[in-house]
Amino acid sequence: MQIIQNRRTFLTGLTAAGSAWLFKVRPSGAAEPAAPETTTVRLGRWIDGAPCWASMYLAGELLRADGFTDVRYVEGDTSVDNTEWLASGVIDFDMNMPTMQIRTIDSGVPIKVLTGVHMGCFELRANESVNSMADLRGKRVGIWAVNDHPHVFLSLVANYVGLDPVNDVQWIVGDSPMQGFIDGKVDAFLAGTTEFQKLRDEKIGHTIVSTAVDRPWSQHFCCMVAGSTDYVSKYPVATKRVVRAILKAADLCASNPTLAARELVERGFLSSYDDALITLNETRHDTWRDYDAEDSVRFYALRMFETGMIKSSPQQISANGTDWRFLNEVKRELKT
Numbered sequence: 001m002q003i004i005q006n007r008r009t010f011l012t013g014l015t016a017a018g019s020a021w022l023f024k025v026r027p028s029g030a031a032e033p034a035a036p037e038t039t040t041v042r043l044g045r046w047i048d049g050a051p052c053w054a055s056m057y058l059a060g061e062l063l064r065a066d067g068f069t070d071v072r073y074v075e076g077d078t079s080v081d082n083t084e085w086l087a088s089g090v091i092d093f094d095m096n097m098p099t100m101q102i103r104t105i106d107s108g109v110p111i112k113v114l115t116g117v118h119m120g121c122f123e124l125r126a127n128e129s130v131n132s133m134a135d136l137r138g139k140r141v142g143i144w145a146v147n148d149h150p151h152v153f154l155s156l157v158a159n160y161v162g163l164d165p166v167n168d169v170q171w172i173v174g175d176s177p178m179q180g181f182i183d184g185k186v187d188a189f190l191a192g193t194t195e196f197q198k199l200r201d202e203k204i205g206h207t208i209v210s211t212a213v214d215r216p217w218s219q220h221f222c223c224m225v226a227g228s229t230d231y232v233s234k235y236p237v238a239t240k241r242v243v244r245a246i247l248k249a250a251d252l253c254a255s256n257p258t259l260a261a262r263e264l265v266e267r268g269f270l271s272s273y274d275d276a277l278i279t280l281n282e283t284r285h286d287t288w289r290d291y292d293a294e295d296s297v298r299f300y301a302l303r304m305f306e307t308g309m310i311k312s313s314p315q316q317i318s319a320n321g322t323d324w325r326f327l328n329e330v331k332r333e334l335k336t
Contacts, residue, residue: 036238040070041231043242044082044091047075049270051279052121052193052223054260056095057269058249059242066241073269081148083226086111092231093242097149098300099156101226105321106310110229112323114243115330116221116293117250120212120283123196124154125181125205126188133161133208140170142177142186150177150190156303157209157217165307181205193279212282220296221287232323243326244333247288254285289331297322 041063043056060071076085083101086094087109094101094111101113130139136158143151155165163169174180177189182204191199199205211217225246232239253260257280264270301314312320 034237037235038238039068042072042074042091044094045073051276053095054253055246055249059245062245093227095223095225098224099152100149102301105317106312111226112229112232113224113226115327116224116288118283118285119222119287121222122211123191123207124209125191126208127205130188137168139187140172142172142180142189159307193282194275197278220299240326244330250285253280
């Protein structure tokens with residue numbers, strides 16, 4: 001586990017209040033009915049990037065301006081999915097695909113999905129032998145690991161078009177599915193924003209499914225925020241402030257992606273401004289205002305239940321693992 005210290009080495013002399021001014025928001029603690037029960041929060045981060053986590057990364061200064069004195073960015077065991085960091089108590093809030101959160105809820109781990117953030121992170125890129133999802137029958141599909149989120153998501157998409165993801169698809173595990181695709185070792189793989197932009201630019205392969213435009217996947221969040229049930233239950237005022245900070249940061253990502261990308265690099269969260277900007281331009285960070293977060297959880301839970309990935313019904317997943325109070329309050333507060 002590695003903890004990233006507060007920004008002493010970034011933007012010297014810029015205080016939390018100064019950062020809030022940069023985002024053109026005001027600390028809102030004075031308007032709250034009560035002070036937060038705790039001023040400490042641990043948020044997840046990947047040391048080597050994850051530009052789709054931009055709103056969580058940018059929320060830190062807003063939280064400091066809103067009364068949090070100890071905002072930590074923590075990376076857990078990188079050999080497992082980051083929802084495991086939340087499940088094991090390494091962090092208090094996590095951003096992930098709803099599929100990973102649903103699987104965690106189904107296993108009995110006490111977490112609560114709190115809000116959707118954005119959509120559009122992924123494209124299924126394929127070679128000339130694949131022109132539709134149905135063409136994946138018998139084809140080689142590159143993944144990082146079995147049961148990791150690309151494998152889970154593509155299994156759901158395959159099942160949706162009538163394929164048996166276990167027997168009809170050859171899953172090829174490798175450290176770099178994109179390189180395997182470029183080298184011709186796999187016929188398709190799920191590309192993230194910077195990967196599919198690179199392949200578009202170099203005219204390698206073509207898009208079969210885009211979570212930004214192809215229904216029903218484009219109608220649901222690809223990244224949602226979950227918190228540990230313990231933190232959410234003990235500290236509801238603090239939890240609301242965390243949700244609000246992340247969603248205000250999402251607004252910045254949507255309204256001024258160039259500023260947001262620059263901040264991500266200057267604060268040390270990402271090393272490449274170009275990669276940050278590509279992700280912010282490709283993903284819809286304004287959808288939290290319009291999309292139904294509860295519907296996204298139900299949708300993916302139903303798909304996972306139908307394929308036997310989970311034992312809990314969508315209703316049980318929603319009842320046991322979601323809490324929309326804070327999102328609804330923030331929407332009212334921000335007059336969405």
